[in-house]
Amino acid sequence: MTKKTSSSETLYKVFIYVVLAMLAIVIIVPVAWVFLASVKRNSEFYGNPWTLPASFYWQNFVDAWNAASMGSYMLNSVIVTALSLIILLVVALPAAYCLSRFRFRGGRFLNVAFMAGLFINVNYIVVPIFLMLRDWDSWINYFFGKTIFLNNLFMLSIVYAATALPFTIYLLSGYFATLPHDFEEAAYIDGAGYGQAMIRVIFPMAQPSIITIILFNFLSFWNEYIISMTLMSSSTGQRTLPVGLLNLMQGQQSKAEFGIMYAGLVLVMLPTLILYMCVQKKLTQGMTVGGLKG
């Protein structure tokens, strides 16, 4: 009897490992395949897809970086992501601080409004945002003879930051609300003003949640493509990396330069993968704190 249960137990364990390993393979293999394909010569794409690259053909990356402009798209993405994160933090931190720790007229209403904002998804409002910016552009064009709102990396960053506000404020307020008021009281007694108490005393304590926010928003800004594609639609204008990659992929169907395309793919996902490997624990824990995703 005991023998039977222990052997079925082993069988069960083996079964579990097989199932887990299968899902792991299903996830790793396609990603790893792209990495290998990025160093293959174009001629190698016409045979068996499972052969290893004959040699490391780094030229793909050089071509993707220069000829396919992925280098300048990468720079744009770095600029937009960094700018959006800075704007977001500068705007959201003080707002979340005040909304969670001060009682003032309209404060309740704003809290509710930002909470409601959690349910607004950018996919629905991207068209009105585009039209609004285009209208602003046509006014400013009428008076000054140039357009500044569409096809502008800075404007894109502002829109990114604005659409990330509800979630960021929600997360930060949740943290600020748990801190006792004694911290500021002590700072005020020492002669600090409101701003000083906030910046010198409270923000350093909020470091863990600030890092969580930077992580999540970095991923979403870096990976985003619908807003970017809509607001940076000029055919001659600048693009962010995912949109550039998308164009490259769609162009590839006719040109069949597979090596460059896979090199481009690697360029887009490498930063996020490296970041993930460094902070995976934080990310999967932080997710359950926020428990929300667009």
Place this chain on the structure above:
Amino acid sequence: MRSKGRSRFIVLCVAPAAILFFLFMVMPTFNVFRMSLFERGAYSPTETFVGLNNFKVLLKDAKFITSMQNTILLIVTVTIITFFFAIVFAAILTREKIKGQNFFRVVFYIPNILSIVVIAGIFSAVYKPENGMLNSIFSMFAGREVMVLWKDQPMVIVSIIIAMVWQAIGYYMVMYMASMAAVPMDLYESAGLDGAGRLKQFFQITLPLIWTNIRTTLTFFIISTINMAFLFVKAMVAKGTSDVALSFMYNQKDAGLYGYSMAAGVVIFLFSFLLSALVNKVTARDVLEM
């Protein structure tokens, strides 16, 4: 003096966030609803009020109806498949002593950090008709050349389902793992002493105790499937092959039919809202205390 400085400080802190939020979220949301009642010239900002006309045309538009059907099909299939795998794997990884548990958790979450554009690129290599990963595996087992056109009709919807499930499993798994970790161990121990097997423990302890979390994720499933389906279709599928609700909306914008596009947005939003409310109501149970 003190109170004057206080209110100035609060205004300074809150105003930038409030202004950005109002300009780029509240106004556009309001405009979705307002513009659905108007017709707007493709290049001029002149608008004419047309009442519910956009909606009348929309509900008879065969393309819109097909795109809604596709969306519903995706919501149902992606939710069921993802939910099943995510909860089974979460249960295995929290309940069993597995070597390399952390490794599996890390790997399963990887798709979630990739851009949808990247996933679309990865899957274009998987789905390529000649020399694609999937077809070459099928060819190997069949012993002959298999040529499935994954990204054309009628297989395209299956391809989208596979890619979406691939992307979502890890996210929901981590979510369920977190709530399963909160279930006290001694419940399982005493159930084990009473002779309850793994399956019975799963259905009678784990599922009821994380039910609140499951209900929340069901709402997530509905909302995020509608959004993700759009991102996947836009990045992965050639234009015009197959549409989902939001990609239909977006394509109307490309055609310059802004009012019509926004009417579609309103219908999709109401649909997702009502469906979430319905699912929430149907799944309501008495909450069990841990």
